[in-house]
Amino acid sequence: MPDPRSARIDIGPFHLDPVPDAARWRVAGRDGEDAIEGGWSDWVALAHRVLRADELWRGLEARGDAWDEGFAAGRDPGAVNPYR
Template sequence: MPDPRASRIDVGPFHLEPTPDAATWTAAPRSVTGSAASGVTGGWSDWVAFAQRVLRADELWRGLEARGDAWDEGFAAARDAAAVNPYR
């Protein structure tokens, strides 16, 4: 059975590829025709920490969007006399 740590991981627009040193991986964008993009190398714990930061940023952004949507709904309901404002 092949070692799964030696397999490339495709993640959306980029991929993680193992380096000869088994403790590090290189993240590189998927190849675009005519471009030679270099990658960023880090240990597995670095990539896990990065993923946690991305998830936290996404959580914060979704919270801001939800508050904005609630404000928009309340504002629209306040302008329409026949509408029931669910936030009052």
């Protein structure tokens, strides 16, 4: 059975390739230019930061949606504002 640590990982528009004879991985976009190398822990830390940024963005979106719903309900005399 082949070692799974030596397999390429495709993630949407880019991929991770193991660097031969090193404990590093190289990431490159579809065009293959501007490849960046890093250790596995570097890529895990990057993924964690991306997920955290996505979580913060979703929280901001939810608060904006709630404000929009409350504002619209306050402008309509027949509507019941669920936030009061």
